[in-house]
Amino acid sequence: MKKALSLVAAGLLAAGAAQAGTLTVANSDIEMTGGVTAGYFYATNNGKNQNNDYFTVSSFAIDLTSKMNSTIGFTVGFGASGQPDILDETLPPSPEFDVEYAWVSIRPIEGLTIDAGKLTTNIGYELYHTYDNPNYLFGAVWYGQPFVYPGARVTYSIMDGIDIYAEYTQQSEDTVSAINGVLPSDAFAIGSIGSIAGFNYAVSYFDYSAFKNLVDVVLSTEVAGIELGTNIDYQWLDDTAKKSGKDDSAYGIALYASAKMDVFEIPVRIEYVNDGTSGIYSVAGDDAWTFTITPTWKPTKNTFLRAEFSYISTDKKGFQDDNGNKKDNRTVMGVEAGFVF
Numbered sequence: 001m002k003k004a005l006s007l008v009a010a011g012l013l014a015a016g017a018a019q020a021g022t023l024t025v026a027n028s029d030i031e032m033t034g035g036v037t038a039g040y041f042y043a044t045n046n047g048k049n050q051n052n053d054y055f056t057v058s059s060f061a062i063d064l065t066s067k068m069n070s071t072i073g074f075t076v077g078f079g080a081s082g083q084p085d086i087l088d089e090t091l092p093p094s095p096e097f098d099v100e101y102a103w104v105s106i107r108p109i110e111g112l113t114i115d116a117g118k119l120t121t122n123i124g125y126e127l128y129h130t131y132d133n134p135n136y137l138f139g140a141v142w143y144g145q146p147f148v149y150p151g152a153r154v155t156y157s158i159m160d161g162i163d164i165y166a167e168y169t170q171q172s173e174d175t176v177s178a179i180n181g182v183l184p185s186d187a188f189a190i191g192s193i194g195s196i197a198g199f200n201y202a203v204s205y206f207d208y209s210a211f212k213n214l215v216d217v218v219l220s221t222e223v224a225g226i227e228l229g230t231n232i233d234y235q236w237l238d239d240t241a242k243k244s245g246k247d248d249s250a251y252g253i254a255l256y257a258s259a260k261m262d263v264f265e266i267p268v269r270i271e272y273v274n275d276g277t278s279g280i281y282s283v284a285g286d287d288a289w290t291f292t293i294t295p296t297w298k299p300t301k302n303t304f305l306r307a308e309f310s311y312i313s314t315d316k317k318g319f320q321d322d323n324g325n326k327k328d329n330r331t332v333m334g335v336e337a338g339f340v341f
Helices: 003-009
Strands: 030-043 053-066 072-079 098-106 112-120 148-159 162-170 186-196 199-208 212-223 226-237 249-261 264-274 287-293 296-300 303-314 329-340
Touching: none
Parallel strands: none
Antiparallel strands: 030 053, 030 329, 053 072, 072 098, 098 112, 112 148, 148 162, 162 186, 186 199, 199 212, 212 226, 226 249, 249 264, 264 287, 264 296, 287 303, 296 303, 303 329
């Protein structure tokens, strides 16, 4: 199951995400969704001899999905969608037009779905495209999580609103970054996604073979008209990836809040990552914290215009200014507009 679909089903889609519509292809059981977003941003400490400001097409994507009433169906997403992250050494990313994810779904019995192909993860709060999220920049907690990989997933609905899943995936340098020179060859995961007593949740355990392990918890609810969410990760290294004299575990916490006022929203994200010397989150020094605010105007359900201010501070100097001087912080500001369908 695509992460975006499963989280929407559980009510976990971030409050600031644009509300896409659907186009039904004539004389077929295929639905099409997607979006185009573009913006202008200014980033401090963006790397030696790099531009501090840039125009970008942050997402261009089209998804095709067969309707859910068939025994065998599919989902495919193609386009050129970058995942700009506050921890990136240089912004923006430069994605190529490609098949971003794709899988075939088999539903042999009611409540059971088997997906196989290039899967999006069930880990974490933030989704694949910038227009699916309340913020333009992806967060530091997201940076340390799995994202897209080839594999197979089995999902079973044990009751209305509660799913459990298990998956086996293949891993490589295309799907995960090495730690202490070690890369995994495969991984498995188990978890549950659903809604209980007004709280939406996703709880997962992700185990890379001979590499690292991850426990991920996502919670969201609404209080007094404000949508609240949190994503908590705890990760630890296997013996094969440990390095003598360095930490072997790390954790990250992201807090999300979004207040809605008619056609306006004000999403806020605050994060803290404690990486120690493990290298799991790739922050400079032992820890880092981030703050992001993204006032958003949605004149229609398919369009949005948003401004963003994002700041990160790291324990040690891990960024460079345009003269090559080391810095321990970065600020990113900009405006992004989008149309989704």
